Amino acid sequence: MTRELAVALGFRLVDQTKIVTAASELARNTFVHGGGGAVLLEALTTARAAGSG
Amino acid sequence: MTIQVEMHDRLVMTLQDELTHSIVKHRARGVLIDISALEIVDSFIGRALGDIASMARILDAETVVVGMRPAVAITLVELGLSLPGVRTALNAERGMALIRQSLGASGRHGRWRSFVRRRWRSNPMPTSSACGR
Numbered sequence: 001m002t003r004e005l006a007v008a009l010g011f012r013l014v015d016q017t018k019i020v021t022a023a024s025e026l027a028r029n030t031f032v033h034g035g036g037g038a039v040l041l042e043a044l045t046t047a048r049a050a051g052s053g
Numbered sequence: 054m055t056i057q058v059e060m061h062d063r064l065v066m067t068l069q070d071e072l073t074h075s076i077v078k079h080r081a082r083g084v085l086i087d088i089s090a091l092e093i094v095d096s097f098i099g100r101a102l103g104d105i106a107s108m109a110r111i112l113d114a115e116t117v118v119v120g121m122r123p124a125v126a127i128t129l130v131e132l133g134l135s136l137p138g139v140r141t142a143l144n145a146e147r148g149m150a151l152i153r154q155s156l157g158a159s160g161r162h163g164r165w166r167s168f169v170r171r172r173w174r175s176n177p178m179p180t181s182s183a184c185g186r
Contacts, residue, residue: 003092014124020092020093021128024095
């Protein structure tokens with residue numbers, strides 16, 4: 001889900017990997033320490049570039 | 054998402070459990086873990102790999118992790134994880150050479166009486182092999 005969005009936004013492979021890893025860390029902490037939660041993925045764009053920030 | 058994380062973690066626990074049993078059962082001197090199928094390695098998996106290497110070392114077996122993707126290496130280092138205590142090699146062939154070399158150096162010349170290979174189909178999990186003495 002996270003990777004699909006990262007790919008769709010044009011992130012290169014290394015950045016896709018970082019994003020998916022971050023999502024994994026967050027999901028794990030949410031589950032282990034917070035007892036669960038919801039995931040909201042949102043694309044942010046700036047005036048100059050999409051998918052870079 | 055929650056279920057995936059839980060499943061994922063449980064599979065890592067299963068890997069540790071089965072691998073340590075395999076080391077003892079086959080009197081393995083070397084453990085080769087192929088992570089080329091892993092698209093990501095987060096802190097949990099990184100720690101698990103370190104734990105497996107420590108467990109294997111206590112059981113007198115050498116662990117080599119092979120096949121890490123370049124993007125995974127970059128992400129791990131940026132996360133502050135450099136897998137201390139885990140030996141790595143580019144691919145399975147080099148990993149086996151490394152294990153043979155260190156066994157040779159300790160006065161044992163590689164007589165491989167048994168060879169065990171496991172593959173976890175569930176994504177994303179590493180494959181592992183235990184090589185008997």
